[in-house]
Structures are given as C-alpha cells and as structure tokens.
Amino acid sequence: MAGDELYVVASATWLPQRMSIEDAIAAGMCDQRTAMATGVSSVAIAGSEHAPEMAARAAESAMRRGGVQPDDVDVLLHASFYYQGHDLWAPASYVQRRAMSTATCPAISVGQVSNGGMAALELARAYLLADTTRSAALITTGDKFCPPGFDRFRSDPGTVYADGGTAVVLGRTMGFARLLSLASVSAPDLEGMHRGDDPFGAAPFSHRSTVDLDACKNAFLAGYTASMATARVRSSLRQVVKQALAAAEVTQADIDWFVVPHLGSRRLRTGYLGPLGIDEERTTWDYSRAVGHLGAGDPFAGLDHLVASGRAGPGDHLMLLGVGAGFTWSAAIIRIIDRPTWARGS
Numbered sequence: 001m002a003g004d005e006l007y008v009v010a011s012a013t014w015l016p017q018r019m020s021i022e023d024a025i026a027a028g029m030c031d032q033r034t035a036m037a038t039g040v041s042s043v044a045i046a047g048s049e050h051a052p053e054m055a056a057r058a059a060e061s062a063m064r065r066g067g068v069q070p071d072d073v074d075v076l077l078h079a080s081f082y083y084q085g086h087d088l089w090a091p092a093s094y095v096q097r098r099a100m101s102t103a104t105c106p107a108i109s110v111g112q113v114s115n116g117g118m119a120a121l122e123l124a125r126a127y128l129l130a131d132t133t134r135s136a137a138l139i140t141t142g143d144k145f146c147p148p149g150f151d152r153f154r155s156d157p158g159t160v161y162a163d164g165g166t167a168v169v170l171g172r173t174m175g176f177a178r179l180l181s182l183a184s185v186s187a188p189d190l191e192g193m194h195r196g197d198d199p200f201g202a203a204p205f206s207h208r209s210t211v212d213l214d215a216c217k218n219a220f221l222a223g224y225t226a227s228m229a230t231a232r233v234r235s236s237l238r239q240v241v242k243q244a245l246a247a248a249e250v251t252q253a254d255i256d257w258f259v260v261p262h263l264g265s266r267r268l269r270t271g272y273l274g275p276l277g278i279d280e281e282r283t284t285w286d287y288s289r290a291v292g293h294l295g296a297g298d299p300f301a302g303l304d305h306l307v308a309s310g311r312a313g314p315g316d317h318l319m320l321l322g323v324g325a326g327f328t329w330s331a332a333i334i335r336i337i338d339r340p341t342w343a344r345g346s
C-alpha cells in the first residue's frame with residue numbers, strides 16, 4: 001500500500017428503539033402534516049441512553065468488528081452538536097474511556113453541526129497522513145435531541161431528528177473500503193440561517209426555551225431571500241461533489257450508492273436528488289426515513305447500513321454526502337474492496 005492510502009477498517013451504528021410515525025402521531029408528538037411532508041416512517045428515540053454512551057457503544061462495536069485494539073488508535077475524534085449531558089465536560093474523553101480505556105492518544109471533540117462526522121473524517125485523514133508512524137483514527141458521533149430544549153419533530157421543520165451513535169475506524173491497514181477522496185466547501189454567508197436576528201446570549205436557551213430553527217431561518221431570509229439561499233446551497237453542493245469526483249478520478253455515473261443526509265423527503269428531493277440528478281433508489285433514503293436525522297452521524301450510519309445489509313459490495317463506489325449549518329458541505333468517495341465478515345452475505 002502506498003503511503004497515502006487510507007482505508008475504512010470498520011464501521012458501526014448504535015441506535016435506540018424506533019418509534020413508528022403512527023405512534024408518534026397518536027402520542028401527540030408529531031402532526032399528520034409533518035409526517036406527510038417528511039415521509040419519515042419511524043424515528044430512533046433514546047430512552048435512558050445518552051449521546052456519548054451511544055457513541056461509545058458504536059465505537060466498541062466498530063473496534064471489535066475491525067479487530068482494532070486501543071493502542072492501535074492514534075486519535076479519537078468525537079463529533080456532536082447537541083447537549084452531551086453535562087454542562088462543562090469532555091465527551092470525547094468519556095467515549096475514549098468507555099471504548100478504549102487503556103488508550104493515551106488525543107481525544108478531541110469536533111463541531112461542524114450536522115457535517116461534524118465528515119469534518120472529523122477529514123481531520124482524521126490529515127492527522128494520519130501528517131505522520132507515517134500514525135496508523136488509525138477512531139471517529140465517533142453521538143447525539144440525543146430530547147425535550148425540553150429540542151422538539152425532534154418541530155424544531156427544524158423539514159427534518160425529523162433521531163438519537164444514536166455511529167463510529168468509523170480510518171486506517172493505513174487494509175480495510176473493507178478505500179477512501180478515494182474527500183472534499184469540503186463552505187458558505188459562511190449562510191451562517192445567519194441558524195441564528196436569525198436573535199441577540200447573543202449569556203447562557204444556553206437565553207432567548208427561547210426550545211430550539212426553533214424555523215424562526216431563525218425566517219428572520220434570516222427576510223434579508224437573504226429563499227431563492228438566493230436555495231441557489232447558494234445548490235451551487236455549493238454541486239461544487240463539492242465535482243471536487244470529490246475529480247479527486248477520486250471517477251464520474252458521477254460510476255457512483256453506485258449515494259449516502260444522503262437524513263433529511264425529510266421534500267428537502268432531500270429539492271436539495272439533493274433534483275440538483276444532482278440522482279434516483280432515490282440509488283440513495284439510502286429507504287433507510288434514512290426509518291431512522292431520522294442522526295446529527296453528525298448520517299454518513300456513517302448510511303455507510304454502515306449499506307455494507308452490513310450486503311447492499312453495497314466489492315467494487316461498488318459510494319459517495320457520502322454531509323451538510324452542516326454554517327453552511328459546510330462535504331463529499332467523500334469510497335470504493336468497497338471486500339465484504340467484511342460482519343456483513344450479510346459474507
């Protein structure tokens with residue numbers, strides 16, 4: 001293997017139990033209109049589990065699947081963006097203690113809102129390539145979008161939020177897939193989309209008791225019209241896809257699967273399927289609609305689903321797409337090399 005080849009050695013997802021959308025409607029958590037508009041069929045909703053615990057469980061599973069020992073890992077990057085359970089604390093170190101207790105490598109938290117997993121993957125790649133003595137990185141994500149501060153069905157209309165953890169091991173040793181490229185593009189002129197005209201506060205929830213991204217978006221769009229924002233979003237997405245394809249020396253026609261953000265059906269169609277001209281059947285939509293938006297973890301959950309289910313196999317090219325408030329977009333191209341022993345059909 002050449003010096004700069006990096007592989008996905010293992011992936012894993014830890015999800016709490018699913019609530020059907022019908023039960024969510026019956027419980028008064030979701031209205032029929034939201035169910036119809038988002039097309040979501042069920043949502044992973046944590047009970048007593050908390051975000052870093054779910055991340056640690058995914059990490060333990062990934063390390064077991066990859067035969068990775070704590071001392072093999074040179075950096076742990078934990079991505080999240082909602083409350084991790086304690087006010088001033090190191091969730092990445094909690095994940096490290098739970099999943100790799102004897103490790104002494106750096107454990108770092110990464111924040112890029114819903115693109116945090118992809119940002120961590122990009123940082124992990126650079127960290128490993130910066131020093132040939134470094135061999136593996138463990139990337140985890142974990143979030144729990146629970147009341148009182150978050151309404152998973154109403155805080156961000158168009159997206160239904162779910163709870164869960166994901167993990168990926170990126171390394172120099174041979175894995176089930178090779179990371180061919182990863183590109184990222186940002187549009188900081190859109191950062192106000194998730195801030196609106198709220199004043200800066202002195203403590204969380206100093207302006208409202210529950211996250212209301214629709215209020216922020218509507219305030220922002222008063223000055224930056226929806227059509228301008230939509231055009232900016234679409235052009236940035238196309239740019240990052242073009243960069244990732246070029247760096248991998250493949251074309252979009254070579255992509256067998258698109259791992260898409262777990263957005264509602266309208267947002268997915270208008271923001272991704274339409275602008276990129278991709279068929280829903282070539283995406284992870286039928287999986288994502290049954291899980292919900294896992295915060296920073298969608299790309300890894302989708303990758304893990306395609307591989308573990310056997311739907312993605314040797315020779316397949318996957319494009320992982322991430323988007324985060326800010327906005328930042330990332331696209332990664334990976335080629336499946338082998339069907340891991342933990343995958344169906346192996």
Ligand SMILES: CCC(=O)NCCNC(=O)CCNC(=O)[C@H](O)C(C)(C)COP(=O)(O)O
Pocket residue numbers: 112113114115156157158159193194217226229230233263267271323324325327
């Ligand atoms: C806050 C969590 C997070 O980082 N989410 C990723 C960023 N949000 C999205 O990509 C959702 C889609 N939203 C958008 O593309 C822009 O807000 C648009 C372009 C204004 C469309 O908004 P919509 O009409 O879908 O509410």
